[in-house]
Amino acid sequence: MSTKTIAGVEVSVNEEGYMEDASQWTKEIAAEIAKEEGIELNDKHFEVIDFIRNKVAAGDTLTIRGIGKSGVVNAKEFYQLFPGAPLKKATKISGVPKPTSCI
Amino acid sequence: MEKSEKIPLQKILIICSKANIEDVYAALVMGNGAVMEGIETKIFFTFFGLDAITKKQMNKLHTATVGNPGMRMPGGLAFPTLLGALPGVEAGVSAMMKKQMDALDIPPVDEFLELITAGGGEIYACKLAMDMFKLTKDDLHEEVSDVITVGDLYEMCDGPGTQIVFT
Numbered sequence A: 001m002s003t004k005t006i007a008g009v010e011v012s013v014n015e016e017g018y019m020e021d022a023s024q025w026t027k028e029i030a031a032e033i034a035k036e037e038g039i040e041l042n043d044k045h046f047e048v049i050d051f052i053r054n055k056v057a058a059g060d061t062l063t064i065r066g067i068g069k070s071g072v073v074n075a076k077e078f079y080q081l082f083p084g085a086p087l088k089k090a091t092k093i094s095g096v097p098k099p100t101s102c103i
Numbered sequence B: 001m002e003k004s005e006k007i008p009l010q011k012i013l014i015i016c017s018k019a020n021i022e023d024v025y026a027a028l029v030m031g032n033g034a035v036m037e038g039i040e041t042k043i044f045f046t047f048f049g050l051d052a053i054t055k056k057q058m059n060k061l062h063t064a065t066v067g068n069p070g071m072r073m074p075g076g077l078a079f080p081t082l083l084g085a086l087p088g089v090e091a092g093v094s095a096m097m098k099k100q101m102d103a104l105d106i107p108p109v110d111e112f113l114e115l116i117t118a119g120g121g122e123i124y125a126c127k128l129a130m131d132m133f134k135l136t137k138d139d140l141h142e143e144v145s146d147v148i149t150v151g152d153l154y155e156m157c158d159g160p161g162t163q164i165v166f167t
Helices: A027-036 A043-057 A064-068 A075-081 A086-094 B021-036 B047-053 B089-103 B109-118 B127-132 B150-155
Strands: A002-006 A009-013 B011-016 B040-045 B122-126 B144-148 B162-166
Touching: A002 A027, A009 A027, A027 A043, A027 A086, A043 A064, A043 A075, A043 A086, A064 A075, A064 A086, A064 B109, A075 A086, A075 B109, A086 B021, B011 B021, B011 B047, B021 B040, B021 B047, B021 B089, B021 B109, B040 B047, B047 B122, B047 B127, B109 B122, B122 B127, B127 B144, B144 B150
Parallel strands: B011 B040, B011 B162, B040 B122, B122 B144
Antiparallel strands: A002 A009
16 A cells, blocks of 8 residues: 555555545546546546445446446446546546456 | 566457357457457457347347256256256256346346447457358347458457457
C-alpha cells in the first residue's frame, strides 16, 4: 500500500493506482484520475460513477452487462464514455477496487 | 537492469468450430474479455460453431451428455452414459447449465454477441462452412459483420501483438 496525492489530497492507492479507501474519494479526485486516463468527465460519466459506487457499496459484482442494464447507460455508451477498458477505467475513476469479474 | 521488450496483446482472433455450450461460451467469454481489455477482437465461427450465430439455433445450444467424461451428476458421481442417451436428458442438463450461467450474469448467446459488438468486437462466419450447411447471411444473427474466407481471416491477422486462438 502506498499513498499518492491526487487533487491536493493524500489518498492510499494500490500498485495499479486503484484507491483503497472509497470514502476518501471526491469528484475532484475522480476528475484527476480520469485526466490521467485521458478522459474529461461530464455529467453522464458521474451518473455512471454514482451507479458503480452504489453497486460496490452494496457488495454487488460489477459486470459490463450489469452496467449496460442499469438504465444509466447501455453497454455501447459505457464503452464510449470510458474507451478502451471501460470497467477497469470506470472503477479506477470511481475510487473502488478493480473488479474481479471475467464478464 | 536489462529490459526485455514486451509487446502487449493488441489483436486477437478466436475461432470457434463447435456448437457445444462449453465451446461456444469459451469463445464468447474469451472474446468479450478481450474487448473489455481494449484488445481488438474478432471471432470467427466455422463448421458446427455456426450454430452459435444462426438465429434458429443460437439460444438452443446443448452440452453433450453422452461421451463427455467431464459430465457428473449433482454430488459428483459419474454420469452414466446410458442415462445421457435417454430422450430429454441432454436438454434438461443443458437447461440447468444455462440457468447456472445466468446466475453468474453470463448472458444468452444473442445478448453476448451484442455485448461484444457494443464494445467494438467483430463477429464473422466462415464462407465454406456456410456453403456446406446451405446457410445464407439471412440465417445469421444481425451482429455478424460478414461472411468471409480463410484468406480474409488471415489478412485480418496483420500486425505485431496479434494472436489466433482455436477453440
